[in-house]
Amino acid sequence: MDRQTPAVSRRKRLTPEREREILDATFDLVAEVGYQQATVDEVARRTRASTATLYRQWENKPRLVITAMRVRKYAPLPGLDTGDLRSDLVALARLLPEPHPSGAPALGIWQAVISDPQLAQALRDVLFAPYLDALRSILDRHVxxxxIRADNPALQYAGTFLLGSVFVEKLFTGTEADAGQLIAVIDALLLPALTSAR
Known part of the structure; x- marks a missing residue:
């Protein structure tokens, strides 16, 4: 028997209410001071939690912050099945994270993500993974x-087409892509690639 099993089982799990309290405090802190200046220690102080608890629950600061963003700003994704490929893709585009509102407190996420591999990984794993999973479900269903042909090479690049547009727009213009821009990418690039003949 693993001697560590009893210790693991004795770990006190956070209640949903306590978890939400910590995530709300994290989001508020980042909105106040920006991502770079926010610290796990300050979240712990504000919520009267131990840093060990925060690291055990969320592993690192990037995952804590991105989870707080997801919970505060984005509702769970509904099932998408309109019966039409373009309509499914457009519906998904409309559910993707909206641009940060003008005049709202800057979270500083975009500035930090380029130089922080852990933050980039947290964005992929926590924030964008549900959208990629939804996209994969749409594509699998239409295959x-x-x-869509099962051997269409565009299938493996669909996520890059769609979600990559968010990052490219920010890099090239300094603004975040909105649903209209993502739908334009779908119509001009992604949909023709997915439905092209051999």
């Missing part, structure tokens, strides 16, 4: 229905 089964024959709308």
């Amino acid at each position: 089964e229905r024959g709308t």
